[in-house]
Amino acid sequence: MIYLPLIFNLKNIDMVLPTNLKHVATEDEYNEILKNHENVMICCGRMGPMCVPVYDIMEELQEEYKHVEFRDMLFDSPHAHVIRNLPQCRGFMGLPFNVYYKNGQVVAATSSIQSQEQITDILDREFGA
Amino acid sequence: MEEKNYDVVVLGGGAAGMTAGIYLGRSKVRTVVLDTATIGGQMVLTYEIANYPGVALTTGYQLSSIMKKQAKSFGCDIKANVKVTALDLEGEEKSITIGDKVVYKAPAIILATGGRSRMLNVPGEKEFKGRGISYCATCDGDFFQDKEIIVVGGGNSALEEAVALTKYASKVTILHEFDHFQAFEHAVEEAKANPKIDFIMSSHIIEFSGDESLRKVRYKNLETGDQFEKAIDGVFIFIGYEANTEALRNSGIELNEWNEIVASEKMETNISGVFTAGDCRAKQYRQITTAVSDGTIAALNAIAYINGK
Numbered sequence: 001m002i003y004l005p006l007i008f009n010l011k012n013i014d015m016v017l018p019t020n021l022k023h024v025a026t027e028d029e030y031n032e033i034l035k036n037h038e039n040v041m042i043c044c045g046r047m048g049p050m051c052v053p054v055y056d057i058m059e060e061l062q063e064e065y066k067h068v069e070f071r072d073m074l075f076d077s078p079h080a081h082v083i084r085n086l087p088q089c090r091g092f093m094g095l096p097f098n099v100y101y102k103n104g105q106v107v108a109a110t111s112s113i114q115s116q117e118q119i120t121d122i123l124d125r126e127f128g129a
Numbered sequence: 130m131e132e133k134n135y136d137v138v139v140l141g142g143g144a145a146g147m148t149a150g151i152y153l154g155r156s157k158v159r160t161v162v163l164d165t166a167t168i169g170g171q172m173v174l175t176y177e178i179a180n181y182p183g184v185a186l187t188t189g190y191q192l193s194s195i196m197k198k199q200a201k202s203f204g205c206d207i208k209a210n211v212k213v214t215a216l217d218l219e220g221e222e223k224s225i226t227i228g229d230k231v232v233y234k235a236p237a238i239i240l241a242t243g244g245r246s247r248m249l250n251v252p253g254e255k256e257f258k259g260r261g262i263s264y265c266a267t268c269d270g271d272f273f274q275d276k277e278i279i280v281v282g283g284g285n286s287a288l289e290e291a292v293a294l295t296k297y298a299s300k301v302t303i304l305h306e307f308d309h310f311q312a313f314e315h316a317v318e319e320a321k322a323n324p325k326i327d328f329i330m331s332s333h334i335i336e337f338s339g340d341e342s343l344r345k346v347r348y349k350n351l352e353t354g355d356q357f358e359k360a361i362d363g364v365f366i367f368i369g370y371e372a373n374t375e376a377l378r379n380s381g382i383e384l385n386e387w388n389e390i391v392a393s394e395k396m397e398t399n400i401s402g403v404f405t406a407g408d409c410r411a412k413q414y415r416q417i418t419t420a421v422s423d424g425t426i427a428a429l430n431a432i433a434y435i436n437g438k
Contacts, residue, residue, distance in 0.1 A: 046268070047188070048268040049174040049175060049176055049190075049265050049267065050174075050265050050269070051268070052169075052190050053166060053167040053173060053174075056167040056168070056173075056209060057167065057210055060209060060210045090341055091260050091261075091340075091341030092259060092260060093259065093260055093261050093273070093343075093363060094258065094259030094260070094262075094265075094268070094269045095269060110259065111258075111259030111260055112258050112259030112263070116166070117212075
């Protein structure tokens with residue numbers, strides 16, 4: 001039997017989280033989303049204990065907050081530098097990084113696990129109920 | 130207000146609540162599980178589970194997802210991230226109001242509200258959460274590569290996580306309020322043998338401060354009363370758990386001095402038709418296995434209760 005080596009081009013691999021949310025896989029996609037949606041929340045994390053509850057909350061909120069585009073992004077993806085390096089995330093030392101955008105501009109950012117109330121407070125304040 | 134009627138309402142969707150949901154659903158008992166946060170409770174906050182019998186190695190997320198699927202497959206309704214605004218446990222018909230829209234009614238209720246990590250509740254703690262203060266070494270450890278950190282606590286979690294964090298941090302100081310540890314001896318020995326770890330005993334943190342990130346802590350020696358400041362990059366807090374029973378404090382449910390629900394071996398509380406299960410119950414050990422056991426017993430006795438009515 002002959003085993004052929006598998007050659008991956010990392011740029012072509014979608015590095016996404018195994019959640020039920022829509023993802024941001026690449027920097028291009030990130031820019032497209034911000035261009036095409038007025039209100040966006042992106043949760044950038046891993047499948048860890050502090051991140052999973054936030055994904056769950058976002059999934060729950062999708063129905064009620066139809067005017068907000070909810071996405072997640074894998075923190076360890078090379079493309080996630082677009083969030084990791086945001087000035088608003090400077091000093092963040094806890095996953096996930098939760099970033100809220102209005103017309104492509106960051107209007108709020110939080111670090112670490114958040115409750116539904118903390119998230120909806122920001123959504124209501126920045127994007128309207 | 131919309132009214133929804135069930136045979137049993139389970140408040141809490143952790144291991145205990147999900148198990149109750151599985152047993153009740155499988156017995157064709159109309160059941161809804163309500164949770165004020167994510168389904169899975171503290172299971173979801175556990176990165177790796179290696180001691181759940183029958184499962185070699187899994188994550189808390191995977192295990193809770195399977196439990197949720199099982200409960201749903203047996204017909205149990207599940208609502209996560211709800212906001213409980215009213216609770217009436219007395220009388221023949223119990224009710225739980227969610228927001229200002231829905232009231233869930235049932236002759237029997239299982240309180241499986243679980244527990245949560247304790248916070249220090251000192252100035253700066255909320256402000257610097259995620260900016261230097263963490264409650265999860267697995268999640269945030271790599272942010273502290275070559276940095277100096279403090280681990281607060283003296284139980285198994287604190288000592289084991291302190292050792293784990295030496296993989297990243299240049300120095301780990303364990304700060305504990307007593308002059309001895311509650312952790313198992315092997316965990317204490319492992320921490321003491323680690324050259325990157327030192328100890329501050331009989332002390333507690335009284336303030337966190339910094340700029341965009343945590344920069345220093347102020348702590349007090351509890352024996353002398355002296356206060357000290359220490360420059361620090363991060364603080365991990367592992368000081369045990371407390372029961373999620375705030376909403377029950379004026380409900381008529383008997384709580385002990387630690388605000389845990391007092392119950393019989395049958396998981397019956399002092400109120401007829403109200404059962405409890407899991408980490409919110411007064412008991413010695415809090416494990417997924419013990420929560421599953423509680424959930425089973427509570428469900429079976431809730432079934433017996435409604436069948437006997």
